[in-house]
Amino acid sequence: MSVEKLKQVFAVSLDVPLNKIVDEFRYNAVPQWDSIAHMALIAAIEETFDILIETEDVIDMSSFAKAREIIAKYGITI
Amino acid sequence: MLGGKVVWVTGASRGIGQAIALACAAGGATTVLVARTAGHLADTRDKMSAGGFPTPIVLDYDITDSVAVGHAFQEVYKTTKRIDGLVNNAGIMRDALLGMISTADIEQSFSVNVFAALHHLQFASRLMRKIGGGSIVNVSSIMGHRGSAGQTVYSATKAALIGATLAASKELAPFNIRVNAVAPGVIQTSLLDGLSPEKLDGRVQSIAMGRIGTPEDVASVVAFLISSQSAYVTGQVLGIDGGMTA
Numbered sequence: 001m002s003v004e005k006l007k008q009v010f011a012v013s014l015d016v017p018l019n020k021i022v023d024e025f026r027y028n029a030v031p032q033w034d035s036i037a038h039m040a041l042i043a044a045i046e047e048t049f050d051i052l053i054e055t056e057d058v059i060d061m062s063s064f065a066k067a068r069e070i071i072a073k074y075g076i077t078i
Numbered sequence: 079m080l081g082g083k084v085v086w087v088t089g090a091s092r093g094i095g096q097a098i099a100l101a102c103a104a105g106g107a108t109t110v111l112v113a114r115t116a117g118h119l120a121d122t123r124d125k126m127s128a129g130g131f132p133t134p135i136v137l138d139y140d141i142t143d144s145v146a147v148g149h150a151f152q153e154v155y156k157t158t159k160r161i162d163g164l165v166n167n168a169g170i171m172r173d174a175l176l177g178m179i180s181t182a183d184i185e186q187s188f189s190v191n192v193f194a195a196l197h198h199l200q201f202a203s204r205l206m207r208k209i210g211g212g213s214i215v216n217v218s219s220i221m222g223h224r225g226s227a228g229q230t231v232y233s234a235t236k237a238a239l240i241g242a243t244l245a246a247s248k249e250l251a252p253f254n255i256r257v258n259a260v261a262p263g264v265i266q267t268s269l270l271d272g273l274s275p276e277k278l279d280g281r282v283q284s285i286a287m288g289r290i291g292t293p294e295d296v297a298s299v300v301a302f303l304i305s306s307q308s309a310y311v312t313g314q315v316l317g318i319d320g321g322m323t324a
Contacts, residue, residue, distance in 0.1 A: 043207060052152035055144055055200055 002049075002078040006071060009048050010064060013041040023065035049076050079305040081106030084158045086202060088141055088194070089168030091118035093267035094217065096125075097293035098165050101301040103131035107163070110135045110154055141168055141194040151201040160209045163304040164202040166195035166239070167217040171269060173228045184231050191235035192242070199246060203255055211254030213304045216243050217296075218259045220319050236261075240315050247313030256312035258303045263319025265291045286321025 007021040014032045016025075027033055033041070042058050045051075045067070051074040053061075061067050072078050085102045089095035090111040099109045103126050111119045116138035126134055135154060139146040155161060169191045172183045195216055206212030221229055222236030240259055247257040264270070264281045270290070273281070282290060296318050302308055303316070317323050 039204070039207075043204065046204075047208065050156075052148060052155065052201070052205075054148045055197070 002071070002076055003068065005048060006045070006067060006078065007064075009044045010041065010067070013037065013044045021064055023063065023068070025064040027062045045071065049074065051076070079105045079307055080163075080301065083107045083162035083304075084110065084154075084160050085163035085165065085304055086110040086112070086154075086161060086198070087165045087167060088112045088198065090122055092121070093269075094262065094265060094293045094296050095165075095167040096122045097297035098167060098217075098300045099134070100125055100129070100131070101294070101297035102163070102165075102304060103134065104129060105301055105305065106132065107304075108132045108135065108158065110137060110161075112137050112139070112141065112150075112168070114138060114140065141198070142189045144197045147194070147197040148201055151205060155205055161202055161205045162209070162212050164198055164212070164214045165217065165300055165304065166198055166215070168194060169217065169235070171229070171232045173232070175228050176230055179231055187231045187235050188238070191232075192238045195239060196242060199242065199257075203246070203250055203253075206250075206255045207253045212256070213308070214246070214250075214255065214257045215300050215303045216240075216257070216259040217300070218243070218261045218315065220261050220263045220317065220322060222261060223315070224323065243315065244313055251312055256303075256308070258308075258312060259315045260296060260299055260303070261315055261317045261319065261323075262296050263291060263317070263322045265293060265296060265318075267293060284322060285319070286324055289320060291318060291320055 010021045011018045042053055057070045061070055068078050080102055085107040087099045087109055090099040091113040099111055099122055103109050111122055111134045113119050116136050119136050137150050139150050172187055216239045218239045219236040221233040222240050225233040243257050243259040250257055299318050
């Protein structure tokens with residue numbers, strides 16, 4: 001369920017169709033996912049899952065698959 | 079002027095940091111007091127209690143540990159749901175002449191004076207964005223733009239804080255987050271205890287106003303910069319030095 005929630009956050013924050021959000025969806029793969037949007041995406045993920053992502057993880061979040069992996073570290077079942 | 083706001087102050091156990099925390103609390107802010115050892119904050123907490131100020135949140139963690147900083151912000155944010163102000167005050171001064179400066183002293187000075195401030199700035203600004211703005215004040219020093227013999231490392235760290243202030247103010251302005259620095263001159267703190275009367279007199283001679291500053295002189299300016307009374311002020315380095323740089 002959390003995977004679907006995370007997909008929604010990606011789709012809304014980056015203004016990308018939901019079906020494009022797959023594990024291989026990577027940073028800079030679309031023009032919308034640039035460094036400025038990345039920080040907005042992080043903020044939206046934090047808000048949705050009520051977590052505060054550490055700086056190294058913010059930098060490491062380079063794909064949807066990586067995002068799933070990182071979110072799981074914060075105790076979110078995904 | 080700070081009622082309802084949450085203001086984070088590092089190095090709040092004594093001196094300038096304690097005065098800043100008290101000034102913010104007197105203005106109505108809930109303060110987050112940070113020191114390496116919570117017991118060292120008892121005096122600040124007692125003074126707030128005696129003054130009838132809002133009860134502070136007391137935290138002890140290693141400010142140079144970015145993971146610990148993140149956890150601290152997360153824990154406080156969960157409770158307060160807001161961070162309005164950050165004062166990066168904690169700092170150390172290691173005097174040494176060139177040729178006698180150890181690598182360990184350089185690393186520790188940058189770690190406490192610069193890296194810790196950057197860790198706090200990053201987390202605070204992210205949380206401030208969520209509430210639509212905030213104010214960050216970095217406590218630099220007159221040494222950051224004037225320098226002093228025997229203080230090459232300290233001066234370098236304080237200059238770094240000024241650079242960080244200017245860059246961050248530009249990056250964060252669109253999010254209504256203001257970033258300023260203060261540059262205190264000679265202030266009456268324990269750092270002056272080791273000076274001989276002659277050296278102290280020499281310092282006073284260099285101050286146009288003819289007196290050493292007090293921690294409260296610095297604190298009132300910082301409280302102003304944290305408050306909305308300075309709502310249109312960002313990217314500034316404000317000297318608090320009695321005219322030393324006039």
